[in-house]
Amino acid sequence: MSTATMAGVEVRLNEEGFFEDPTQWTEDMAVEMAKADGIDTLTDQHWTVIKFMRKEFFEKGTGPTVRVLGKTSGVSVKDLYALFPKGPAKMAARIAGIPKPKGCI
Amino acid sequence: MVVKNQTHKIVILGGGTGGTLTANRLRRHYRNHDVHITVVDQDDHHVYQPALLFVPFGLAHEQEIVRPRHRQLHKDVEFVQQAIDRVDLDRDTVVLEGGRELPYDVLVVATGATLALDETEGLTGPGWNERVFTFYDLAGATALEAALADFDGGKLLVNVVDLPIKCPVAPLEFCFLADWYFNERGIRDKVQITYATPLDGAFTKPVASERLSTLLAEKGVELVTEFNTGEVMGESEDGTGGKLVGYDGRELDFDLAVVVPLHSGAAYVGRSEGLGDDLNFVPTDQHTLQSKARPNVFAIGDATNVPASKAGSVTHFEGEVLVDNIIRFLAGEPLAEGYDGHANCFIETGFGKALLIDFNYDTEPLPGHFPAAVGMPLLKESRLNHLGKLMFQWVYWHALLQGRDIPGIGTTMPENGKDHPTDRTHEEITV
Known part of the structure; x- marks a missing residue:
């Protein structure tokens, strides 16, 4: 575990850079993390995905996989990759301040 | 009630x-x-x-x-x-x-689980069951037998679209058996075998993943990781090979593709x-x-x-x-929380050998022996494991389906016989 300062607040991150505590997250932090990941501007579509992932996480305890995102978020898998080129589930989860979606076994 | x-x-x-x-x-x-x-x-x-x-x-x-x-x-x-x-x-x-x-x-x-073939663009399009196959149902496996028999060399691409899939080790076993099969036919040097997976390694669990990556390398199978199949193009414009296109734009050419499709309930x-x-x-x-x-x-x-x-x-x-x-x-009684996630799989590695893995929700597949300190070797190739895999069909029809317990194999995962990473550290310290 490590800590980082985002939007002027100290937050706890795990070794892969995911939030330890999703409630520490704010929208300003998402903007900062996205920039660091090469996304200069978060569009409405980005926010749709980010908010959907947080909603799913708080309802179900884990973020959705790319396939489920494609089926349920209203954004197609192809578009998800265009929005989050480094892999939608992982990259969007990190920016959304939730843990890495649980891999399947 | x-x-x-x-x-x-x-x-x-x-x-x-x-x-x-x-x-x-x-x-x-x-x-x-x-x-x-x-x-x-x-x-x-x-x-x-x-x-x-x-x-x-x-x-x-x-x-x-x-x-x-x-x-x-x-x-x-x-x-x-x-x-x-x-x-x-x-x-x-x-x-x-x-x-x-x-x-x-x-x-x-x-x-x-059922195969969600339609969820992958192009999978059942041109080239399906001609150059693009799956062995995850009987019709597909049978069609693939004929195609493999006719295959004289070129690029064989084995791809898992995404998890979950039935028997997550089966695609790896397919690669190992393909290596053996083309060796037997004397044309292994003419066949390039590639395994493309959406995972960041050969398998989901770290210790087994490392062991299986090594085996792939030993058998000359190229491993492509974090490949997320966006589209299958079973036929190129000139009618020769096909290609898989990843969502990230990567392309993998093939002469014969064996695709494990998405699964649904x-x-x-x-x-x-x-x-x-x-x-x-x-x-x-x-x-x-x-x-x-x-x-x-x-x-x-x-x-x-x-x-x-x-x-x-x-x-x-x-x-x-x-x-x-x-x-x-x-009977109106409270339920028992009895299932621990126990799984046990033989992994066929070709040339009459197999690995065995045994794990549950909390313990990843580890080296050692099963079901106890004296038994079949875990995470290690052996002929005994291969025989175990072959014998299992008899056990399946005669004991497992009948709902009879299999002697020596309990519902919960046996701890005895497994070499935990901490055990190894302990050994290193004491040796």
Whole structure:
């Protein structure tokens, strides 16, 4: 575990850079993390995905996989990759301040 | 809710591994006038699925691996051959296609996973079953046998689109057996074998992943990781090879592609209000196997969403816990949290050898021996494991489906015999 300062607040991150505590997250932090990941501007579509992932996480305890995102978020898998080129589930989860979606076994 | 002197109705959807062993175990526990057991399936062909891996290489054939479903069931279990339209949870009733209704006191969902071929663009388009195959059903495995026999060299690409899939080690086994097969045919040097996976390694669990990556390298199989298949192009413009296109723009050329498609739960689960999740798997308590849909609905095997492998061994180990909990439920007793995620898989590695892995929710596959310190080697190639894999088909038809315990192999994962990373550290310190 490590800590980082985002939007002027100290937050706890795990070794892969995911939030330890999703409630520490704010929208300003998402903007900062996205920039660091090469996304200069978060569009409405980005926010749709980010908010959907947080909603799913708080309802179900884990973020959705790319396939489920494609089926349920209203954004197609192809578009998800265009929005989050480094892999939608992982990259969007990190920016959304939730843990890495649980891999399947 | 349980009334005495009443015959309980237990309806089991699916006559595969989970449905069959559950029905037979329940039948042996209850007297006939205490419960009526019905198993529903759309067909009467029970396929021994572990052998599908061997079909493309001519090592198993349809007639050896398919038996009638009804013949695997106890004579006092009713078998209904009909497709399922939906489950009406509010009325505790299964509605079959054609309109027949089966009311239940306890429902068991055991309809496994189905292949979602349509979810991958181009998969069943040009080149399907000519240059692009899957061995995950009998028709595909049989078609692939002919294609492999005609294959004289070129690029063989093995691809997993995304997890979850049945038997997550099977695609790796396919690579190992392909290496062996082309060696036997004397053309291994003319065949380039590539394994493309969406994972960041050969397998999901670190210790096994490292061991399996090494094996792939030893056998000259190229490993491509984090490849997310966006489209299958089974035929190029000049009519020669095809290619897989990843969502990130990467392209992998092939002369022959073996694709493991996306999996979903059965379609009727999606038509049953409140029963399944977004992929039609049934949200299920991972220790009790009670569904989250209703207290009187249970699920087993590939049909559930529990975080265990979709594999016959998992279904077998779940069976004992499931049946115990159905008995408890009907008696009005609290359920037991008996299932620990135990899975046990032989991994065929070619040349008459196999690995064995044994793990559960908390313990990843580790080296050592199974079922105890003296036994079959874990995570290590051996002829004994290969023989174990071959022998297992007999055990499957004669003991596992009948719902009998297999001597020496318990439901919960044995700790004895496993070399934990901490044990090894301890050894290093003391040696």
